[in-house]
């Protein structure tokens with residue numbers, strides 16, 4: 085009798101919510117042993133190689149001030165940051181102002197992907213059950229996922245601080261570097277926490293990471309809008325908080341606290357939500373489906389559309405809103421020019437295009453890069469269909485490989501075009517509403533149209549990899565990352581034109597700021613078609629699985 | 630369509646994945662209208678063979694003919710005439726089971742809706758649930774119903790009933806027998822010996838990517854030992870000297886031994902010459918039969934047992 089009591093007590097004491105977290109964390113770190121160092125090394129070397137170029141590119145105070153003048157425009161502000169320290173544009177100020185926002189996007193992505201890899205995807209594959217059936221507390225796996233992501237962010241902060249501080253470049257101080265690096269890590273941790281919440285709400289990893297990805301876009305957009313004038317908006321964005329630590333200028337650490345508090349609240353919410361649902365299920369319950377298939381579902385395109393339906397709707401509406409949000413700032417840009425006679429001279433000297441038009445062109449370029457993500461995701465999904473073994477069932481019917489690819493490709497290409505046009509429509513409609521210039525709508529739809537070939541080209545790269553090197557489909561993200569790098573940092577780094585030209589987006593005429601040029605658009609389309617055919621031909625010859 | 634060509638004719642098939650040799654000279658012949666059991670230990674190459682037959686994998690060497698066509702080049706025309714049930718069914722998270730059944734059937738060129746409704750009822754499947762909300766057995770049922778309600782000549786079934794409960798297993802066996810009555814050919818990879826015994830006309834056993842045995846169950850039984858227990862009228866002389874007799878135990882007038890089934894004749898003749906009071910003969914169980922083929926160290930070439 086007495087022994088049973090003792091045993092019951094001892095189980096109770098060891099049965100904590102966190103039992104097994106140490107084992108799980110070690111296991112998670114082991115699974116990240118390649119990915120985590122690659123992310124950290126890539127982000128660090130990107131930062132360092134950029135900064136190391138500064139003294140050569142901007143040797144004198146005058147050259148730095150002329151860069152500062154360029155940064156003091158709405159277009160530059162929307163792209164990079166609020167422009168602290170522009171009066172004395174040191175290397176440090178340049179680094180913080182022009183790179184922090186860019187790096188923050190990738191640190192956020194790293195964190196979101198890491199969280200969803202260790203939470204939702206595990207559940208979806210049924211692996212989480214294996215783990216949770218072991219001696220593991222209810223909160224242990226979410227804790228381990230968060231811990232591994234926080235560790236990644238802290239490691240990144242340490243490595244960045246040491247390497248930046250160690251460069252010994254004037255004004256890139258140790259203290260500034262630490263603040264810069266910790267600000268980035270703060271962004272990563274906040275998005276990790278947001279992703280942890282979204283992993284509870286959605287049943288599918290894809291939807292959960294999609295939601296968290298959309299949050300990154302919103303955070304970037306909010307800070308862009310905020311930095312252009314409506315300051316309060318920047319205070320809604322973790323990226324805005326990071327920039328407001330004013331690293332290398334007059335550093336203040338307290339915005340970091342804001343990040344910590346928000347992350348803490350989100351993490352608490354994630355834990356609470358996780359106890360309200362079953363393992364494998366989301367908070368949002370799927371409804372029962374139809375008992376039989378509609379005729380439309382049974383065609384290759386209909387079938388593919390059905391699989392991507394949620395993504396198409398989500399992306400189209402998100403990009404429409406994203407465009408609309410930027411368009412609403414068009415009036416601010418006009419006012420900025422009216423209030424700034426020096427700028428008017430500058431623009432007159434530059435030539436025909438209005439200042440607002442070149443601002444809109446740069447926004448359009450950014451939207452196009454975001455839109456490309458859609459097509460690449462569709463192709464990446466094809467690879468998932470293959471590795472999950474679902475494509476076997478489909479290809480064992482009379483559906484040929486070509487037709488199966490054609491179905492998904494149609495969704496990727498048409499969907500990519502629709503998403504692109506939706507962003508142009510949003511941008512155009514709201515720019516028109518905010519400035520009263522009705523010509524803007526047609527101009528911006530035209531600009532969106534011009535980006536479609538470049539968007540298709542990135543889809544083509546993904547499809548080519550899917551056919552030739554299916555394990556490397558995700559390498560397409562490097563191309564998109566490079567496009568973003570060239571788009572956001574190319575001018576700062578004054579890169580040689582061949583490096584610029586490697587990005588498909590660099591070949592698109594900057595509508596509506598310039599005249600349409602048809603040749604590059606035709607060429608981009610031809611290259612996209614060639615990539616697609618190469619991928620398809622290879623896919624028809626290779627093993628499935 | 631020429632009805633005399635075998636439904637499946639595979640000779641000397643090789644397939645490697647990097648350094649892993651999945652198929653190493655596999656032979657397989659399935660004649661039209663038969664249910665052919667496809668057996669072998671885990672990792673012996675059954676799934677790989679079926680995936681080559683489906684044109685999903687390209688063989689490194691050897692020939693494979695399916696319904697008189699080439700599985701790699703004649704994909705669409707062949708696939709219209711066959712249906713496949715994968716061993717590990719993974720459904721689309723946002724499609725219901727009913728939608729998947731219709732989708733796969735229609736992509737194959739049409740399905741028999743009466744048979745579908747009949748099977749849905751007999752397998753007791755709720756067709757409105759979506760992908761992940763099905764249990765393993767129910768996902769398996771979706772694939773089975775999709776395959777069995779197609780109007781096809783050939784069924785390729787890769788461990789189709791792993792995960793089904795005994796009641797559903799019985800339903801499956803009945804359904805397959807109905808298909809046999811329709812003249813369909815079935816290649817059935819399975820580890821469930823009762824199912825193999827109940828359904829299969831012939832079986833092929835493979836190990837390490839090679840065929841080690843093929844024939845009817847009766848023929849395979851013939852290649853193994855039968856246990857004999859007998860009470861004799863006189864002393865058990867001469868039995869020990871007989872070839873093919875093993876594990877002989879003599880206890881007074883009682884004997885117990887195992888004998889190669891092919892040499893049963895000689896042993897019985899010896900017993901009757903002594904005089905038999907009682908005799909119990911036990912044919913090898915299917916388990917014994919397969920365990921021997923699964924665990925044997927060396928694959929045999931001529932089909933004669935090498936015993937120790």
Ligand SMILES: Nc1ncnc2c1ncn2[C@@H]1O[C@H](COP(=O)(O)OP(=O)(O)O)[C@@H](O)[C@H]1O
Pocket residue numbers: 629646649650651669670671672673674675676677678
């Ligand atoms: N896509 C693949 N890549 C590498 N090895 C594989 C692949 N598919 C199968 N194999 C290997 O080939 C062998 C045969 O596998 P399989 O045909 O699945 O066996 P079975 O279905 O008989 O259990 C195994 O050793 C397996 O590990």
Ligand SMILES: [Mg+2]
Pocket residue numbers: 675676677716787
């Ligand atoms: Mg198998």
